[in-house]
Amino acid sequence: MHFTDRILVLRRIVHNDNTLIIDLWGRRSGRISMAVKTGRSAEGRRKRSLTVPPQCLDIEALKTKGLPMLKSARLAYFYKDLGTDFYKTSQALFMADTLRQTVHGEPGPESFDKFLRYFIRLDQSNYDPDYHLRFMFDLSDYLGFAPQTSPKGTFFDVNEGKFTGTSGLASIDAERSLWFREFLEGRPVKNRKRRMEILRIWEMYFQIHTGNYHLPESVRVYKEMLSR
Secondary structure, eight states: OOOEEEEEEEEEEEEEEEEEEEEETTTTEEEEEEEEOOOOSSSHHHHHHOOOOOEEEEEEEEEEEEEEEEEEEESOOSSSTTTTTTHHHHHHHHHHHHHHOOOOSSOOHHHHHHHHHEEEEHSOOOTTTTHHHHHHHHHHHHHHHOOOOOOOOSEEEETTTTTSSOOOBBBBBBHHHHHHHHHEEEEEEEOOHHHHHHHHHHHHHHHHHSSSSSOOOGHHHHHHTOOO
């Protein structure tokens, strides 16, 4: 049976010489994986060029006993900078792989549209080195475990998701907790060192609250995006 959908490509892996597997978020399908036959034909090469993260595609696919099979695809949104601007593309890949690791099931069209807008705004706006960090906050809010900034406290407890007055086994030290609080309160991150530490706090926080998160490693994403 054929079906159509709008999708966001989150990851692509090579299965064999003629087949790719893409992890995707479908507006109606939710989070699924799909097989893509490539081969040497013009259509196969076109599918290969289109199915890269974080492309947004309108697709027609075929349901099979195994993975759904991509039949045809066309761009639903043409990115101006993503794919050419290294820094923005690094952020986009980071965001796509983070969604792949944390969003499951059938989130629904409204959720799909919400997160697709993050990629479109990233593409249309000037480069912002803190963009992916704010994305992490909004994703934690969507998943139901956003950090709390009140009451005031010196140490951020990654288990509880709040600041406390005493340091515990799950607490971040005072200096990094202050940097994290300033970020959560909307202040720009001052430098690369602080940006990296805030990203590490997000990694710990998501590991605890999702159970399986790790910072994406592809194309040195999380390091290279901090090089400005």
